[in-house]
Amino acid sequence: MSAVVHGKKDPRVEAAITHWAPRFVANGVPLADFEEVTAACRHWEDWCRAWSARAALHEELGNKALAGGFTISAGEHFTRAAVCYHFGKFLFVNDLAQMKEAHRRAVECRNKALPCLQPPGERVMRRQTSETVLKLLTSAVDDGIAQAASIPGYSIAGKTGTAQIAGPVTTRVRTGTDANGKAVYETVTRHRYIDGWIDSSFIGLMPASDPKLVTLILIHRPATWGQYQMAERPDDLFRKLAPRVLDYLAIPPDRPQQPVAAG
Numbered sequence: 001m002s003a004v005v006h007g008k009k010d011p012r013v014e015a016a017i018t019h020w021a022p023r024f025v026a027n028g029v030p031l032a033d034f035e036e037v038t039a040a041c042r043h044w045e046d047w048c049r050a051w052s053a054r055a056a057l058h059e060e061l062g063n064k065a066l067a068g069g070f071t072i073s074a075g076e077h078f079t080r081a082a083v084c085y086h087f088g089k090f091l092f093v094n095d096l097a098q099m100k101e102a103h104r105r106a107v108e109c110r111n112k113a114l115p116c117l118q119p120p121g122e123r124v125m126r127r128q129t130s131e132t133v134l135k136l137l138t139s140a141v142d143d144g145i146a147q148a149a150s151i152p153g154y155s156i157a158g159k160t161g162t163a164q165i166a167g168p169v170t171t172r173v174r175t176g177t178d179a180n181g182k183a184v185y186e187t188v189t190r191h192r193y194i195d196g197w198i199d200s201s202f203i204g205l206m207p208a209s210d211p212k213l214v215t216l217i218l219i220h221r222p223a224t225w226g227q228y229q230m231a232e233r234p235d236d237l238f239r240k241l242a243p244r245v246l247d248y249l250a251i252p253p254d255r256p257q258q259p260v261a262a263g
Contacts, residue, residue, distance in 0.1 A: 012044040020087075028083045048098045051088030052105070055081045059109055066116070075116030082109035096249060138208045149204060149235040151242055153253030157211070158204035160235055165199050165221070166191040197221055202234035206242060207254040213245065 062077030085106035089099040114121030137157035140146045172185045201218045205211040217234040
């Protein structure tokens with residue numbers, strides 16, 4: 001249950017109102033919608049339901065505009081509906097049925113909006129190309145460098161990544177001379193790439209046969225030695241965490257598991 005005391009809003013709702021308004025508005029949620037929906041929402045459990053109700057209003061307007069031949073207006077309404085459904089299920093894991101339904105309708109409204117936009121939305125990658133990339137990423141986990149991310153019973157597509165990162169480096173820079181002809185120096189701090197400073201990551205899709213989730217695990221500046229050898233790798237963390245997520249979301253295995261031989 002939400003922690004609402006003496007008429008105050010749930011702290012999670014308050015945090016959303018405080019921190020998310022710019023993100024919502026920048027992505028197409030009208031400011032009036034944000035203010036009205038959040039003003040009426042006191043419990044976090046009502047968050048997805050409230051935003052889905054507002055999205056349904058825009059979706060209905062889109063359907064009416066489309067039926068009347070007003071395609072540009074229809075595209076705008078469907079787009080607003082899609083982002084409202086999206087942000088309704090954003091981080092909302094309290095009720096998986098609500099979350100999944102909001103996600104389904106967000107995708108549905110976005111697809112309805114695409115042909116109505118100016119210019120119309122279109123696929124930017126051929127299906128054959130995406131299927132090929134998915135196969136390559138699956139082979140990276142099955143037989144390649146990311147085998148540590150494999151999970152029994154599930155096909156996993158993924159890729160490890162290592163990126164050198166910049167950090168503050170302080171140097172003395174000569175800026176001129178004083179009245180006596182002596183050099184004058186100034187301490188300057190600039191960001192430059194630093195040896196040994198890296199970000200290590202793993203991006204995984206699961207299950208690869210019918211992706212339901214995309215995950216990113218990022219370790220910032222892990223302890224390293226040698227050629228970026230690490231005490232703990234992101235693909236190892238993925239293998240530990242992903243089964244819990246799959247179990248929580250009730251995503252069934254898509255690969256047969258080998259039976260354990262009797263002793």
